[in-house]
Structure formats: C-alpha cells, structure tokens
Amino acid sequence: MQISKNGIFKQMMKDKFAAAAFWVLVGLYLAVFCAVFIAPYSSDYADRQAAYAPPSKIYIINEFGKLSKPYTYNYIRSFDEKTFKIKYTEDRTKKYAVKYFSKGYQYKIFGRIPFDRHFISVEDGGKLHILGTDINGRDNFSRLLFGGQISLTVGFLALFICFPIGLLYGGISGYLGGKVDFAMMRIAEAIMSIPSFYLLIILASILPAGMTSIQRFSLIVAILAFIGWAGFARVIRGMVLSLKEQDFVTAAEALGASKLRIIVKHILPQTMSYVIVAMTLSIPSYILSESGLSFLGLGIQQPDASWGNMLKEAQEFVNITSRPWLLMPGFLIFVAVLAFNVIGDTIRDIVDPKSKVR
Amino acid sequence: MQLLIYIVKRFLQTIPLLFIVSIMGFMLIKASPVDPLGELRLNPSISKQTLEAEKIRLGLDKPVLVQYGLWLGNFVKGDMGICTTGEKVSDKLKERIPNTLLLTITVIFFTWLAGIPLGIVAALNKGKPLDRMLTVLSSIGMAIPSFFFALLMLIFAVKSGWFPTGGLTSYNHASLTAFGKFIDIAKHLVLPTLVLFTISLSGLQRQMRSNLLDVMESDYVKYARAKGLSETKVIFKHALRNAINPLVTLLGFEFASLLSGAALTEFVFQYPGLGRLILEAVLKSDINLVMASLMIGTVMLVAGNLLADILLKIVDPRVEAL
Numbered sequence: 001m002q003i004s005k006n007g008i009f010k011q012m013m014k015d016k017f018a019a020a021a022f023w024v025l026v027g028l029y030l031a032v033f034c035a036v037f038i039a040p041y042s043s044d045y046a047d048r049q050a051a052y053a054p055p056s057k058i059y060i061i062n063e064f065g066k067l068s069k070p071y072t073y074n075y076i077r078s079f080d081e082k083t084f085k086i087k088y089t090e091d092r093t094k095k096y097a098v099k100y101f102s103k104g105y106q107y108k109i110f111g112r113i114p115f116d117r118h119f120i121s122v123e124d125g126g127k128l129h130i131l132g133t134d135i136n137g138r139d140n141f142s143r144l145l146f147g148g149q150i151s152l153t154v155g156f157l158a159l160f161i162c163f164p165i166g167l168l169y170g171g172i173s174g175y176l177g178g179k180v181d182f183a184m185m186r187i188a189e190a191i192m193s194i195p196s197f198y199l200l201i202i203l204a205s206i207l208p209a210g211m212t213s214i215q216r217f218s219l220i221v222a223i224l225a226f227i228g229w230a231g232f233a234r235v236i237r238g239m240v241l242s243l244k245e246q247d248f249v250t251a252a253e254a255l256g257a258s259k260l261r262i263i264v265k266h267i268l269p270q271t272m273s274y275v276i277v278a279m280t281l282s283i284p285s286y287i288l289s290e291s292g293l294s295f296l297g298l299g300i301q302q303p304d305a306s307w308g309n310m311l312k313e314a315q316e317f318v319n320i321t322s323r324p325w326l327l328m329p330g331f332l333i334f335v336a337v338l339a340f341n342v343i344g345d346t347i348r349d350i351v352d353p354k355s356k357v358r
Numbered sequence: 359m360q361l362l363i364y365i366v367k368r369f370l371q372t373i374p375l376l377f378i379v380s381i382m383g384f385m386l387i388k389a390s391p392v393d394p395l396g397e398l399r400l401n402p403s404i405s406k407q408t409l410e411a412e413k414i415r416l417g418l419d420k421p422v423l424v425q426y427g428l429w430l431g432n433f434v435k436g437d438m439g440i441c442t443t444g445e446k447v448s449d450k451l452k453e454r455i456p457n458t459l460l461l462t463i464t465v466i467f468f469t470w471l472a473g474i475p476l477g478i479v480a481a482l483n484k485g486k487p488l489d490r491m492l493t494v495l496s497s498i499g500m501a502i503p504s505f506f507f508a509l510l511m512l513i514f515a516v517k518s519g520w521f522p523t524g525g526l527t528s529y530n531h532a533s534l535t536a537f538g539k540f541i542d543i544a545k546h547l548v549l550p551t552l553v554l555f556t557i558s559l560s561g562l563q564r565q566m567r568s569n570l571l572d573v574m575e576s577d578y579v580k581y582a583r584a585k586g587l588s589e590t591k592v593i594f595k596h597a598l599r600n601a602i603n604p605l606v607t608l609l610g611f612e613f614a615s616l617l618s619g620a621a622l623t624e625f626v627f628q629y630p631g632l633g634r635l636i637l638e639a640v641l642k643s644d645i646n647l648v649m650a651s652l653m654i655g656t657v658m659l660v661a662g663n664l665l666a667d668i669l670l671k672i673v674d675p676r677v678e679a680l
C-alpha cells in the first residue's frame with residue numbers, strides 16, 4: 001500500500017492519543033534542545049553546601065494572602081543531632097523574586113552566538129531548584145534537561161546506524177540466496193541468540209577507561225546499533241525473499257542493472273512501510289537500553305548527565321523514601337517511551353492494519 | 359517419527375549457532391584491555407599455584423586460537439575455571455541458574471494465566487471502552503522502564519513493610535520448616551515477579567487480541583457461525599485453538615527477553631540470578647565468569663527457543679523445519 005508521508009502524518013494526527021503523544025514529544029525535544037536557555041543553572045554548576053535540597057516552593061500568594069509576583073525562599077541547612085539527619089527548612093526572612101528572560105551566565109546558541117538570557121532564574125543570592133538537588137548539590141531540573149539531550153538522541157543516532165546496516169545486510173542475504181544467505185543468516189542468528197542485555201553490558205564494559213565523554217557517547221551509540229541490527233536484518237531478508245520473485249525485479253535484471261542497484265533501488269524501497277513502523281517502535285527500546293546501561297554505571301558517566309545515571313542515585317533506600325524528586329528521570333523516560341509507542345502503534349495501524357509487527 | 363526427525367534437525371541446527379556465539383564472545387573478551395588474571399593476582403587468598411594452574415589452563419602464553427581451543431575443550435568438559443573470589447565458576451553458575459529459571463518460569467506462568475484471558479476479553483469487546491482501557495493499560499505496561507518500576511516497588515516494600523526488599527531468602531531461611539521456606543521464597547519472589555509480569559503481560563495480551571481478531575475473520579469461523587453454533591462454541595471450540603498457536607512461538611521470544619530484562623530487575627532487587635551474576639562479573643572484570651555466564655545465558659535462550667519450536671510442532675503439525 002502506498003501512502004505519502006504527508007498522508008501518514010495527517011492520519012496519525014487524527015488519532016487523539018497519537019496527536020497528544022506527538023505534542024508531548026515535540027515539547028520534550030524542544031525543551032532539551034533549548035536546555036541552556038531554559039535551565040536556570042549551567043551543566044557544571046554544583047553547590048556542595050546544598051546536597052539533596054528539596055524542591056524550591058514558588059509562591060504566588062504572599063504572607064498577607066494577596067496575589068504577588070512569584071517568589072521563593074532559600075533553604076537553611078541544619079543538622080539534627082538526635083536523628084543524625086540533615087534538615088532543610090525555609091528561611092522565611094528574605095524573599096527572592098523569580099525572574100523570567102533575565103540575564104544570567106553566558107552561553108552560546110548552537111555553539112556560536114553568545115547569549116545570556118535565561119527563561120527562568122532568581123534574584124541574586126537566591127536559589128531556585130525547581131526539582132531539588134542531587135548528592136553533589138547540582139540542580140536536578142537543569143540536569144534533567146541536559147541529560148535529556150543525551151537520552152533522547154542516543155536512540156535516534158543508533159537508529160541511523162542500525163537500520164541502513166540491517167537493510168543492506170538483509171537485502172544482500174535475501175537477494176543472493178544460497179550459501180551466502182545461509183552463512184549471513186547464521187551470523188545474524190548468533191547475535192540474536194545472545195541475551196541482548198548480556199551482550200550490551202559486556203560490550204560496554206570493554207570500553208577503555210579514560211575516554212572523553214563524546215567518544216564514550218558515540219561508542220555507546222555504536223554498541224546499541226550493533227545489538228539491534230540482526231533481528232531487523234532477518235525480517236528484511238524474509239521480505240526480500242518474496243519481493244525478488246516479482247516482475248519488476250525480473251524487469252530490472254533484464255535491463256542489466258547490477259545486483260547492488262537492484263537491491264538498493266528496486267527491492268529495498270518496497271519495504272519502506274515496514275521500516276517506518278519498525279523504526280518508530282524501536283526508538284523506545286534504544287532509550288530504555290541506554291538508560292538501563294547508564295543506570296548500571298556502564299553507560300554515560302558522571303559528571304555528564306543522562307536520565308539513566310541520574311536515576312542511579314535513587315537506588316539507595318534513604319533516597320527513594322525521603323527524596324522522591326530523584327525519581328523524576330525515570331518518569332521522563334516513561335513518558336518519552338510511552339509517547340513513541342503510541343505513535344508507532346498508530347502509524348502501524350495506518351500503514352498496515354494487518355501487520356504482526358510489534 | 360516425523361516429530362523425532364524435526365527435533366533432531368532443530369537440535370543439530372543449534373550446535374553451529376552456539377559455536378559461532380562462543381567464537382564471537384571469546385574474541386570480544388580478548389579484545390578488551392583487561393588482564394584475565396589481574397583481579398586474581400590482587401586477591402591475597404589465591405595461592406601462587408592456583409594462579410599458575412589457571413595460567414596454564416587458559417594457555418595465556420599461546421596464540422589466541424589455541425587459547426580458544428583450550429577454553430572450548432575445558433568448557434565442554436564442564437571446567438570453567440575459578441572466579442576472582444577463588445570459587446569455582448561452575449559452582450557459582452549451579453547456584454544461580456535455578457534462581458533465574460525459577461523467576462522466569464513464575465513470570466511466564468502468570469503472564470500466560472492473565473494475558474490470554476485479557477487478550478480474549480479485549481478482542482471480543484473490540485472498540486468498546488473495555489478494549490480501549492486495556493490498550494491504554496498495556497501501553498503503559500510496555501513503556502515503564504523495568505528498573506524504574508522496580509525502584510517504585512522498592513519504595514512500596516520499604517513503606518508498607520509487607521514484602522522483603524531484596525534477595526531470595528531471609529537470614530533465618532535455613533531454620534524454617536519446609537512450608538516456611540516455601541512461603542519465605544514466595545514472599546521474596548512477589549515483587550520481582552510483579553515487575554517482570556507487568557512488562558511482559560502487555561505484549562502477550564496484545565498478541566492474543568490481534569490473533570483472535572485475525573482468526574475471527576477467517577472462513578471456517580464464518581462457516582461455524584453459519585451452521586448456527588452458539589457464539590461461545592464458535593469462539594472456544596474453533597477460533598481460540600488456532601489463535602493460540604502463534605503464541606507458542608512467542609513463548610521462545612518471551613523467555614529470551616525475560617533473560618535480558620530480568621538482569622536489571624535482579625540488580626535492583628539484589629536477586630541472586632544469572633543476570634546479576636554476569637553484571638557483577640563484568641563490573642569486577644572477572645573474565646572466566648563473564649565468558650561462562652554469557653555462554654550459559656545463550657544456551658538457555660537457544661534451548662528456550664528450541665522447546666518453543668518443538669511445542670509448536672506438537673500443537674500444529676503443519677509447521678515445517680527451516
């Protein structure tokens with residue numbers, strides 16, 4: 001069935017759930033894309049004196065019960081000698097106004113244009129931790145935005161490595177057939193036979209220590225792509241097996257087109273509707289793999305943020321019971337994955353109502 | 359007889375597969391910059407003799423191919439070397455494999471118990487509010503990251519105090535009666551099972567729903583209806599049987615994804631399973647243990663798929679070998 005891409009999108013937006021999911025994703029990606037602008041603190045900001053500070057409360061009704069400009073109080077840290085706990089209490093003596101679009105630390109848009117406006121910040125001397133802070137006193141809200149840049153792009157990048165490889169591999173294997181097909185499929189099956197998470201952690205663990213964060217990030221993308229291509233190649237190969245018997249392939253052969261040209265130009269485009277669905281539905285699994293890996297400490301490393309490694313802190317018992325704001329990254333992963341799944345399901349129903357792809 | 363030939367054929371196919379996996383795994387680990395005996399050397403309780411023996415056993419001074427040959431020979435004989443703690447790898451695996459199987463099989467059991475009826479209910483109420491609700495619930499179940507859900511369950515366990523927060527047995531497990539032991543283990547299993555159950559239930563429920571919907575469209579179901587059979591009879595006698603067949607293949611996949619998915623859940627709940635073992639091995643760069651658990655994990659996955667295929671052949675003899 002041929003539906004233009006525009007048509008798919010229009011039909012998708014007719015579905016209420018899919019449209020909502022689409023706008024949620026647009027919001028998420030926009031937020032992480034503009035992270036430096038939205039985040040009140042820079043990615044390397046840390047205040048050791050404010051570890052695990054609870055979220056700042058923003059007041060719009062002042063102590064006289066009147067509406068006022070939004071303001072917040074700072075927290076005072078104190079040590080309770082009886083319970084041996086660090087306590088944070090609001091310092092009600094001084095108000096700090098919340099400011100919008102005001103000047104703050106310098107940064108560069110797209111790494112080029114210098115800029116210093118921030119969407120939200122607070123008067124000098126005040127602290128605005130919308131979602132509290134972590135063990136190092138880093139602002140959770142800002143780190144969520146910076147971490148999202150990694151967590152939400154890893155999936156896409158891995159996808160753009162994995163799918164071309166899978167397409168080509170499956171295409172060649174299915175079209176050539178015979179011994180080549182047999183050998184190629186056994187290799188793909190071997191990769192599929194290793195429990196994927198075991199392979200993932202082994203691959204991640206052999207990464208040499210002391211890499212820059214960019215190197216590490218790209219290697220993790222490569223690893224994720226390496227795990228995913230085999231299953232995909234197998235499905236493509238099955239489709240190619242039936243496609244290559246069709247007339248248009250015979251016609252191309254009769255015209256003397258080269259094998260590679262027939263595979264790439266004639267056969268593979270026919271698998272497009274499956275590929276679109278499979279791509280949308282596999283982004284979530286990449287997001288989950290990356291965050292799982294980082295959660296275990298094998299993925300993105302501190303001080304870089306990723307939703308997975310931020311959630312790592314939430315593992316300690318004290319943290320999960322008394323510092324629930326540390327669970328926020330998990331919630332965001334959930335939202336992103338849910339949105340992608342809903343969109344993927346809807347597109348699948350549009351493109352191929354009888355499909356068995358899950 | 360035909361079945362037997364099929365089984366033998368399928369079984370023979372797995373051998374080259376395992377062989378390729380072992381080569382790939384071995385080369386991967388050789389490519390890592392870790393010294394295979396490094397951690398052992400650091401452990402003061404390991405004697406010089408053990409170290410030397412391990413060096414000879416692994417053939418570390420020989421070329422890689424010879425090392426692989428030695429490793430393969432030893433592995434087939436069941437000798438997998440020692441961990442960095444000095445324990446035998448095979449003992450450690452023997453202790454962990456049953457735990458992982460226990461968790462996986464419990465999860466599969468409950469998933470099927472709940473997934474199939476829910477799938478049927480959704481299919482029979484297609485498009486109605488109940489179906490929509492189940493679809494939304496299954497989307498949520500599919501989207502929730504296992505480790506995040508496991509963390510939430512931990513909070514629940516800590517706050518309510520109803521369930522233990524990790525492990526498989528309590529500290530006083532050895533002193534309990536047989537029934538007490540059973541209850542103890544069951545209590546520890548509840549939360550990990552619940553996490554994995556929620557995540558794998560959605561897939562099964564959806565598959566069952568779409569299978570049944572497919573079958574309901576087919577000619578023989580229409581014929582059965584035309585004959586004037588009651589709707590219950592049409593569904594349970596004719597449609598359902600054919601709708602369940604494809605799920606048997608799914609059983610193999612489910613087993614595979616549980617092996618993988620369980621690793622994170624095992625990690626959060628400190629459950630003594632294979633997934634956590636390989637994770638700890640990787641973190642401690644315990645090469646012998648990593649290689650052995652990788653292979654055992656693969657063998658379990660392949661065996662799971664094999665069993666599912668054989669089961670499918672039994673319920674549906676039309677299926678042919680690859």
